[in-house]
Amino acid sequence: MKKFFVILSVIIVLVILVLFSKMRNKPIKTEEIVRTVSYEIVNKGEIKIYQDFYGKIEGYKQTEIFPDVPGRFLEYKVSEGDYVKKDQVVAELDRSIPGVSFEKAKVVSPVDGTVYELSLNKGDFVTNQTPVCMIVDDAKKIAKVTVSSEILGMIKNGTLAFVEVDEQKFDGRVVRVSKYPNNYTNLGSVDVLFYGKGNLINKGCTVKILLERKENVLLVPFESLKNEQEKEYLFIMKEGVAKRIDVKTGLKNEFLVEVISGLNEGDTVITVGSDMVKNGQKIKVR
Structure with missing residues (x-):
């Protein structure tokens, strides 16, 4: 009986070895990843290739207003952002001197436009070379941009541009390009004309200018x-x-x-x- 179990054990071991050998020789199938x-x-x-630049907005036509005579500033008759007509009074001055009284001097606008830069205070002495305010043609505006000399040569008058300010986006066109960059800074200026309503003068903006197109x-x-x-x-x-x-x-x-x-x-x-x-x-x- 003991001999029988020994023989059985040997047979089992041989079967296991044969099966293991076959498994080793059998190629493993791998699924190709698709x-x-x-x-x-x-x-x-x-x-199209555009580049963004930082710009500052000015009026396309802006006129500084100066008084005809010197005197002490009294008050403005308008507020910043008001639209005025030609010959409208924007401020008054006191021309009086010790012992002599004069009527108030009126400062009038020579053009139609929007009022900006009301910087004088009551009592300030002004001459006929002191700007009282600025009147701007508010329909058209200019975004002024400074660019490197390498970029300057890629921009031409009439080039398409976009102006972004106060979450608004305006179509524009380049209307002026510096002929030569500054000798010291190697920078030149570019003016972009656009139409935009609202109080945008003196605000910073992003100007996107078309540089190349194929x-x-x-x-x-x-x-x-x-x-x-x-x-x-x-x-x-x-x-x-x-x-x-x-x-x-x-x-x-x-x-x-x-x-x-x-x-x-x-x-x-x-x-x-x-x-x-x-x-x-x-x-x-x-």
Whole structure:
């Protein structure tokens, strides 16, 4: 009986060894990962490059008002932001001197416009060279911008621009560009004309100016472009497989990239999911 159990044990061990050997030699099946992606068709179109600058708003036509005679300032007859007509009284002065009385001197506006810069106080002595206030043509305004000499050469009169102030956005156009930058600061000035209602004079603003524009060029979404060791590339979709393509690019903005070489119109570029795929990997469209 003891001999029987020994033989049985040996048989069991041999069976286990045979099964283990077969399992080791059996190839392990691995399931290939198929990535889900989105894509865009490569087309020709227009790309624009804008740059933001800090600006300050002035009146397009602004006139400083001076009194005809000297005297002591009495009071303003208007408030800042009021609209006045030509020949309307904006302030009064006391021309009296010890022993001699005069009628109040009236300061009038020579133009129609909106009142700004009421800086005098009662009793201040003024001459005919002291500005009493400023009258501004409130329909048109200028956003004045300072730019570097490199940027200055890229901006032309008539260039499209946008002015953003107080959560408002206005269309504008460049109407003046410095011919030469300042020798010491290497900066130049740019004036952007826009139409905007409201009390905006002397306020800071953001001015977005068009610097470059190209038409009829191959474009891909910015998110599709990758960079590796200073080489730019992207993935196209071909017969259900991701294929890496090295490209040469031109203009770029936050949404689009100009492709100079490496792609053809009609190619299918992978966008969403492009960070997860590898060259030659199977893909499916979401």
